Structures are given as structure tokens and as C-alpha cells.
Amino acid sequence: MVNTNKVALVLGATGGIGGEVAFQLRDAGWEVRALKRGMAVPVELKDGICWIRGDALNRDDVLEASRGCSAIVHAVNPPGYRKWAELVLPMLENTIAAAVAEHATIVLPGTIYNYGFDAFPLLSENAPQRPLTRKGEIRVELEQRLQAATHRGARVIIVRAGDFFGPRVGNNWFSQGLIKPGKAVMAIAQPNDQGVGHQWSYLPDVARAMVELLACQDKLAPFANFHMAGHWDADGTQMAAAISRVIEAHGGLRPKLRRFPWWLIRLMSPFVETLRELLDMRYLWRHPVRMSNINLVATLGREPHTPLDEAVEATLRGLGCLGQIASELAQTH
Template sequence: MNPLAQAQAAPLHTIFGAGQVGHKLALVLLDRGYRVRLVRRGPAGAPRQGLVWMSGDVTDPSFADEAARGAAVVYNCVNPPDYARWHGVLEPLARGVRGAATRAGARLVVLDCLYMYGVPGATPFDEDTPMRPCSSKGELRAQLVEELFEAHRRGEVEVTTGRASDYFGPDTPLSVLLNPRALARVRAGKRVEAFGDPDLPHGYSYTPDVARGLAELGTRPEAVGRAFHLPLSWAGSSRGLVERFGQALGQAGAIRAVPSWALTAVGVVSPTVRAIREMIYQWEVPYVIDDRRFCATFGVEATPIDEAIRATLGVANGNRRAA
């Protein structure tokens, strides 16, 4: 078979959501020889051989079906654009992707967070931890998890889900702790703002690991019908992680805790800050996931933390390469 025919015969993977994880997932799958259809609300991104961009509304069944048609695997990496407004927005997004995967006869891989667990009884906590949400966002996530696996149990669609902790990494603008503003402060030797108690253990996921983890879930038979915590890159404190970033730049890597009362006060006039305040419990208790199920099942470990930090900062061997 000639190379062109071989490429055209490669399985197709459709990714709904081209944000900080979805786009990285597309690159991982392309590097593995799959064809990729990358779906977003906005305009198409950069072209690449084997990649097709589609723009549209996933809640429109005709568009969603067109995007999923012919796919062996469908990935849901979609999130509402407004963090303060999930109810009435997240449900139709999730159901739209699930419906398209079902009608296409594709495996469905869902990228998820940890909100459905609420406050875990102990840490680290694994995938069998009961879902006891203590926030409106957590209740919504738990509802969608139940819907997802109920559809699997009914035999409607083959599903798996990968759950990740708070992100950091290259091209990860929505990182709670290490977003572009925070990284600029580390480079300048200034303190980084953090929620809750920065000295408690808190897990952080490296976005390229999240993307690679989803690719495993989409291509390995062991993934079907199960939930997995994706590889965790950091299980220490938020302060310790910022200090490690500082060390890579020859800086102190200092951190400053944002008082809860300040978030409460600002939340009176800011719906986004009010939504963030609802989730601060995750930084007020030890909050670290157990990723051993994923690592043991697929033989994949998280990227070593210093390698992940250097890639995030754009440095090599502690020498600055990018400002």
C-alpha cells in the first residue's frame, strides 16, 4: 500500500474541543498515525497533514453527527466558555457529544475533572472514591458521570473517562496556579497568588500527560467501561511546586495565599470569582489523586517533574530559552 492510501486507511478520531488539552491530543494521535478531525466553536487552527478542522455547534445534532461520522473514537474535551455559567450549558454539550458518538458507533472518551468527588475522606483518593459533591458544579459533573456510564451499561455506546487534577504545562492558559501571568511573576522573582493553604498536598496534572493519557484510553481495549485518574505529575504542596519552578529559573519561587474573605468580597460583584470561591475547598484539605490504576493498566507514567517544568518554562538545563 502506498503512503497516501495507507494514511487514508488509518482510523479516524474525532475530538470535540480544541482547547489546552484537545489540541495537544490531536497532535499525539497524528504522531501515532491516526487521522484526526478537530472540532471547535471558533475558526480553524493551523493545518497539518492528516488533520481536518470543523467549526460549529456540538449541540446541533446534524452538525455533531457530521463531525463524528466515520470515527472509530470520539473524544469529549469540551467545556463551557464561561466558568460562572455551567448549568444549562454543560449538559447539552456533554449529551450532544455522547449522542453523536452513539449514532456513529464510536468509542467515547470523556475528559473529566474531580469536582464530582467533593471532599474526599482521605488522600490520595482513587477512582472508587464515592461521589459526594459539595458544590453545584460537582453535582452537575456527578449527574453527567451517571448518565455516561448508564448509557454504557445499556449498551448504547462504549465509554471510558479520564479524570485529571489541576493543570499546568506549555500552552495552558487556564491553569489555576501556573497560568501565563503567574509564570511571568516567577520569571520576575515576584510572588505567585494561590488559593487556600499553599502548604497542603495538592495534585497537579501536566497537560501533555493528560493528552497522552486520553490517547491511551481511546486506543486500548482495557479502557472500556472504566474511569481512570490520568497520570499525576506533582503530589506535593502548591508552594513546593512554585519553588521548583523558581529553581529552574534561578529564582526563589515565592507564593502568596489569597485570603478566602477577599474572594468572597470580590465574588459579590464578579460571577466568575464567585464560581471559583465555591471550589476553594479543594485547596483547604489535602487533595491528591491516586493514579496507580492508569499507570498499572497501561504501563504509562507521568513525565518527570523537572522535565515538565523545563518544558512549561521553555528552558533547558536551567538556562532561560524563552521569556
């Protein structure tokens, strides 16, 4: 039985991908609920979304908020990413319990952490999942638990994409590694080894793919896995070039290119857990990893795809970088 009413719960709606999916579901005619910690009131209707006070770590909160839902978007992480390894699976189990109770479809933003060198450089949905890191092992177990949940009445859609970028500040390389949000872009960091390609995905495109897949969920397998091609930067220079073009088109100076300070990350990593995890993922900047979108195209007819310069411009505007250019130009005249 497939529950196809257009009521969705979004866990992680204050984040990048969760927020994009929430607003696109709303615009597609869905009734959207979002769980949020620390609200002053139990329920608040804002921007067409019903915000509900609750915590994704609390099963009762998730079960109550998901009543009557046909979809649960699991785009949530532990608060501040603290104790990620200990909390990410319990959070997922709360979502699974709610999806089983409601015969709902869980939508998960997947990662490439699940894969190792034996699956590189072109990833298909059926590639072996033999991860290289502890975080990758947890992601594999997470997806295994989701697949097992389909035998108990839940359904699952996984959409795997490259590194996110988009107009919402989030935990992504673009807004936290390449540039600095809220400031004019004077320099662009390049994390990749020279000549190594990298895959990027524009958040609104990823969200649109998720919404369109939900629209045809009754035609999908109970456990459906899709990869997006996104934007392929063949030699690791094209994203920086796009940022530079947009900055210059808005009257700014061409940003300087600099190497990402991996040496500093390595130096500080013994003292900061987040930096240790960052260092663990460096292999993804040293080896080209690309995803095949054949399955997605076969299902939807095409992949939602915003041209690179248009996507970068929207991202820089949303991050407050283009406004800073206008402000600096005004001060010099």
C-alpha cells in the same frame, strides 16, 4: 461491537487538554478532526488536523463531524464558560448522540469535583461520589449519563487527573493563578493553606494516557474509569520551588512567594460568577486530595510521567515566561 478505526473527533481542540490530545492522536497515526466555531471556511487542513466549522452546542454539527469516527474526545466547555451549568449537559448529550450513532468511544477528562470529604484524602475509581458543590453535582450527573450511554452502543473512557499545567495557556490554576503568562516570573502565588498538599498533572502526560488507553480500548470495559497520580506536592511548596529552580537556571531572579488573594476573590465574588465558582472550590486547597493510579498502571503497565522540573520548564517556555527573562537580560547588558 467496538469501532477501532483510527479516526477521532476532538471537541475543544483549541483548549489545553483538547489541543494536547488532538496533536498526540495525530502523532500516533490517527486521522484527527476538530470542531471550531467561527471559521471563515467550512473545512481547513492545518498542522495535520482537519478543522471543521461547527459548534458543539449544535447536534447536527457534531453528528456530521463524527461520521466514521471511533473516538470522540469531549474536552469542550461553553463559550467563555458562560452559562456553564445550563449548557454543559446539553453539549454532552450531543456527544453521546454521535457516539451512539457511530459506536464510538467517548474520552472525557474527569475532575475531582465529583467527590466529597467522605472520599478524601486518597481517591480510588470506586470511591463514593457525593460532591460538595453544584458544579460537582453536574459532573456526577454527566458521568451517570455517560455510563447510561454504554447501554446504547457507546463506550466511555474517563481519565481523572489533578490540576493541569502545560505549555498551552488554558483555564488552569498554573497559568491563571500561580503566574502570569507572557511575563517574566517575579512572584508566585500560593493558593493552598500552609502545609496542605496538592496534586498536579502535566497536560502532555494526561493526553498520552488517553491516547494509550484508546489504543487498547477493545480490552477495556464499556465504561472505564482511570485516575492519574501526576505530581504530588506534599506540602504545597514543591511546585513553587520547581518554578523557582527553572527561573534561576535560566538566569532570572528567584521569584517572591505570596499568598493567593482569596480575600479579594471573596470581596468581588458577589459581582462575578466565575469568582463565586472559584471560591466554591477553595476547599480543594484546604484539604489534601490525592488519586491512586493503581488501575491505570495495571492497564498500561505504567503512568506516563514527565519529571517535574522538565515539565515546568516546558510549561514556562510555552507560556512565554522564559523568553521574557532573555529579553530583560539583553536589555540590562
